[in-house]
Amino acid sequence: MPPRIVMQSADISRALRRISHEILESNRGSDGLLLLGIPTRGVPLARRIASVISGIEPGFDATASCGALDVTMYRDDLARGRTRTPSPTRVPGDVDGTTVVLVDDVLYSGRTVRAALDALSDLGRPRVVRLAVLVDRGHRELPIRADFVGKNLPSAVHERINVHLDELDGDEFVAIDDAPEAEN
Amino acid sequence: MRHLLTTVGLGRDEAVRLLDIAEDMAQVADREVKKLPALRGKTVVNLFFEDSTRTRISFEAAAKRLSADVINFSAKGSSVSKGESLKDTAQTLAAMGADAVVVRHGASGAPQTLATSGWIDAGVINAGDGMHQHPTQALLDAFTMRKRLFGGDSRGRGLDGLRVLIVGDILHSRVARSDVWLLDTLGAEVVIAGPPTLLPVDTSHWPCTVDLDFDHALSAGPDVVMMLRIQSERMHASFFPTTREYARRWGLDEDRLARLGGDTMVMHPGPMNRGLEISAAAADSARSTVRDQVANGVSVRMAALYLLLSGEGDRA
Numbered sequence: 001m002p003p004r005i006v007m008q009s010a011d012i013s014r015a016l017r018r019i020s021h022e023i024l025e026s027n028r029g030s031d032g033l034l035l036l037g038i039p040t041r042g043v044p045l046a047r048r049i050a051s052v053i054s055g056i057e058p059g060f061d062a063t064a065s066c067g068a069l070d071v072t073m074y075r076d077d078l079a080r081g082r083t084r085t086p087s088p089t090r091v092p093g094d095v096d097g098t099t100v101v102l103v104d105d106v107l108y109s110g111r112t113v114r115a116a117l118d119a120l121s122d123l124g125r126p127r128v129v130r131l132a133v134l135v136d137r138g139h140r141e142l143p144i145r146a147d148f149v150g151k152n153l154p155s156a157v158h159e160r161i162n163v164h165l166d167e168l169d170g171d172e173f174v175a176i177d178d179a180p181e182a183e184n
Numbered sequence: 185m186r187h188l189l190t191t192v193g194l195g196r197d198e199a200v201r202l203l204d205i206a207e208d209m210a211q212v213a214d215r216e217v218k219k220l221p222a223l224r225g226k227t228v229v230n231l232f233f234e235d236s237t238r239t240r241i242s243f244e245a246a247a248k249r250l251s252a253d254v255i256n257f258s259a260k261g262s263s264v265s266k267g268e269s270l271k272d273t274a275q276t277l278a279a280m281g282a283d284a285v286v287v288r289h290g291a292s293g294a295p296q297t298l299a300t301s302g303w304i305d306a307g308v309i310n311a312g313d314g315m316h317q318h319p320t321q322a323l324l325d326a327f328t329m330r331k332r333l334f335g336g337d338s339r340g341r342g343l344d345g346l347r348v349l350i351v352g353d354i355l356h357s358r359v360a361r362s363d364v365w366l367l368d369t370l371g372a373e374v375v376i377a378g379p380p381t382l383l384p385v386d387t388s389h390w391p392c393t394v395d396l397d398f399d400h401a402l403s404a405g406p407d408v409v410m411m412l413r414i415q416s417e418r419m420h421a422s423f424f425p426t427t428r429e430y431a432r433r434w435g436l437d438e439d440r441l442a443r444l445g446g447d448t449m450v451m452h453p454g455p456m457n458r459g460l461e462i463s464a465a466a467a468d469s470a471r472s473t474v475r476d477q478v479a480n481g482v483s484v485r486m487a488a489l490y491l492l493l494s495g496e497g498d499r500a
Contacts, residue, residue, distance in 0.1 A: 070208065073220040073490075078222055078494040079494060080495075082495050083490075083494050086208045118221065122217040122220075123217075124216060
């Protein structure tokens with residue numbers, strides 16, 4: 001079966017815009033907000049949310065409140081599968097006392113988020129940690145849920161969700177695919 | 185990566201990948217919690233048949249930062265002094281469930297034997313064998329050069345076009361052998377220089393050029409000058425008349441230091457014989473990367489242990 005496109009570029013932008021508003025609403029403004037993207041595709045998503053927020057709240061410094069949090073070393077499947085190459089972690093300033101919003105493209109088993117929470121606790125002690133994802137596809141294996149969701153996408157386990165973003169792939173869409181592609 | 189035994193045959197992509205991972209590992213040293221859980225439950229054995237401070241401590245720190253359990257073994261005070269063979273020692277370690285063995289041995293090829301003999305199933309890292317190889321030292325040297333050259337922009341880069349001069353006791357130096365091949369793989373141009381008695385008999389297959397005059401080699405304006413230690417413990421004959429003469433002709437003294445170009449780095453794998461191959465002024469100058477090399481050693485060894493011990497799928 002050919003891949004079915006479920007979100008176009010405009011849908012992604014709208015979803016991120018809504019998520020940005022929701023983040024501001026739940027945080028009652030942009031004070032102490034720190035957006036940390038989980039590599040690979042969480043990083044540009046976090047950057048986009050930060051730039052939307054800075055458009056809404058002029059006092060918000062997008063570059064100083066946005067970073068990347070690599071979770072490779074905290075995964076529970078390191079001994080299995082292929083050796084994973086870690087990505088850089090870039091956290092501007094201190095996480096102590098901040099409201100951290102973890103940003104990822106697809107929420108699936110919840111294991112990546114579990115690893116991210118462990119990685120975060122080694123960096124410091126945020127006041128609150130929230131989770132924003134572009135797509136929630138279900139099939140959780142851990143008691144984890146997202147606070148901000150772009151799109152709920154019920155899927156079968158054998159299906160594969162492909163997220164393409166302009167910054168990394170040159171084109172932009174979310175597609176659902178029957179045939180499993182290369183592991184991400 | 186199953187073992188890390190030599191830099192000969194190590195591919196450029198693989199080497200750059202290891203150096204990039206080392207960049208991530210280096211970040212951990214700046215954090216409040218200087219520990220990663222990546223190798224929790226793994227056991228790393230430091231098997232040292234020769235004396236070492238830097239390398240052993242560095243491997244120990246690297247393994248501990250990755251949450252592995254570390255067992256230190258030095259030949260002195262062990263059953264090796266009662267005549268136990270490498271095979272029996274290896275089988276003892278295998279029975280204890282070692283996942284990786286970091287081995288330093290006076291005999292060239294001992295790590296290779298350990299890796300291929302089937303005595304033990306663990307991954308093997310060569311931490312220096314005889315006059316053969318010391319791959320993690322070469323990797324940390326390359327990491328240090330890359331960091332000095334490119335700073336925060338180092339990721340993914342090689343050392344293309346960098347002119348490296350390695351000076352001194354090439355004959356007994358496993359560091360030189362590892363460096364020459366790795367630096368060549370990464371694109372650097374390597375020159376080795378030393379008195380003829382301290383050069384290997386045949387270097388025609390080495391990917392580098394040879395200079396028999398230090399001052400001549402310096403006049404070419406190298407970007408990196410790496411001074412090697414005079415390894416008196418391996419010298420069972422006279423290789424040069426007196427230490428004073430060696431220091432005068434082959435030492436990096438203040439006069440030669442003053443002639444170096446603007447950004448030229450001075451490196452030394454340690455331990456240094458101050459006043460012999462390197463003057464105190466050179467060792468302590470701003471050009472010197474000696475302390476960076478030690479700090480970077482931990483990051484590079486973390487990367488090597490990580491690549492060795494994660495990803496069962498790669499071993500198939």
